[in-house]
Amino acid sequence: MATTLASTRAAASRTATYISKGTRLSSGEPLVEASRIMWTPHNKLAKNPQVLIDTMHRKLYPGLYGSDGRPTSKLEESQRIDKSWKSRVSPKKKELAERWGETLVRNKLIVYPRKGAPIKKKCPDPVSTITQTQISKLDPTGARTRLFAKSNPECARVGDILLVRLRSGDPFSGVCINIRRRGVDTAILLRGQLTRVGVEMWYKVYSPLVEGIEVVQRAAKRARRARLTYMRNVKHDRGSVENIVRVYLRQKAALGTAEGQKKKGLGGVGGGVLGGKKGGKRGKRRQV
Numbered sequence: 536m537a538t539t540l541a542s543t544r545a546a547a548s549r550t551a552t553y554i555s556k557g558t559r560l561s562s563g564e565p566l567v568e569a570s571r572i573m574w575t576p577h578n579k580l581a582k583n584p585q586v587l588i589d590t591m592h593r594k595l596y597p598g599l600y601g602s603d604g605r606p607t608s609k610l611e612e613s614q615r616i617d618k619s620w621k622s623r624v625s626p627k628k629k630e631l632a633e634r635w636g637e638t639l640v641r642n643k644l645i646v647y648p649r650k651g652a653p654i655k656k657k658c659p660d661p662v663s664t665i666t667q668t669q670i671s672k673l674d675p676t677g678a679r680t681r682l683f684a685k686s687n688p689e690c691a692r693v694g695d696i697l698l699v700r701l702r703s704g705d706p707f708s709g710v711c712i713n714i715r716r717r718g719v720d721t722a723i724l725l726r727g728q729l730t731r732v733g734v735e736m737w738y739k740v741y742s743p744l745v746e747g748i749e750v751v752q753r754a755a756k757r758a759r760r761a762r763l764t765y766m767r768n769v770k771h772d773r774g775s776v777e778n779i780v781r782v783y784l785r786q787k788a789a790l791g792t793a794e795g796q797k798k799k800g801l802g803g804v805g806g807g808v809l810g811g812k813k814g815g816k817r818g819k820r821r822q823v
Contacts, residue, residue: 666718673719673741682748683714683721683740693763694754696776697725698783699738700746707736708751708780710773712763723748726766728775733767751776751783 593600601607658664674680681687691697691711698708709727712735721740726733738745765771 669719670741673743679740679748682750683716683723691723691748691750692754692757693761694758696751696779697723698749698751698780699723699725699736700749702744702746707738708776709734709736710763710766710776712766713761726773728777731775733772751780 593604599606599608654661670680682691684690691714693711693714695711696708697711698706700706707725707727709725711723712726713724715722715724719741722737723740724735724737726735728734738748740748766773
């Protein structure tokens with residue numbers, strides 16, 4: 536096999552040498568140099584390409600021409616660029632062409648000049664601007680922003696027990712194990728228990744469905760981690776916080792009732808002076 540390949544390569548190289556030199560082979564037929572095989576057009580055809588095109592067309596389609604070389608039917612001429620194309624351009628494009636160059640009109644592209652200052656000078660940081668606008672709409676008082684701001688010393692931290700009130704649905708309370716600060720998408724993760732089963736819920740701080748967020752109980756000391764995911768283990772699980780929340784709501788209701796009674800007492804004392812209803816006497820009972 537190796538001998539056959541070697542003989543084939545030798546024969547190929549010898550043949551290429553004979554062709555390049557223009558010598559005869561053993562068959563006795565003379566060879567022509569490769570440079571003479573390439574066809575070069577006539578000087579007249581080279582100067583006038585249309586003559587070359589017509590000649591090639593006659594050879595390719597002889598049925599369309601007669602014996603005298605003239606076409607038997609009318610041939611469709613190729614579409615040529617009209618030199619008077621500038622006269623048909625609208626005045627607006629002419630004005631733009633004089634200002635920006637003729638390439639603009641030729642490509643039918645209209646470039647309008649810049650109006651006013653660039654946007655970077657007017658609004659260097661558009662993302663933060665939009666974020667502040669959305670937060671001001673969703674939290675007009677700024678209470679929720681201050682509740683989760685790191686600059687606030689009394690802000691809510693992980694480990695605190697939070698109570699989330701919803702506009703539709705029951706409130707949910709649990710230990711905050713994660714606070715994800717993402718601007719408008721700021722959210723908190725609460726872990727509690729329902730029927731002795733651990734439940735975790737994500738709540739968006741600026742969501743319109745959230746009516747309010749309250750801190751029920753602060754952590755005994757500041758947590759050393761940003762995410763208290765270790766509370767999912769049985770060893771560190773806080774369990775149900777229902778009793779703590781019940782005591783908090785009872786105290787809050789008692790304080791609210793006391794404040795309400797104080798306001799009512801002040802109103803009753805000053806009622807006669809200010810022209811309000813007089814107390815101390817009841818009206819007549821209706822007889823059935």
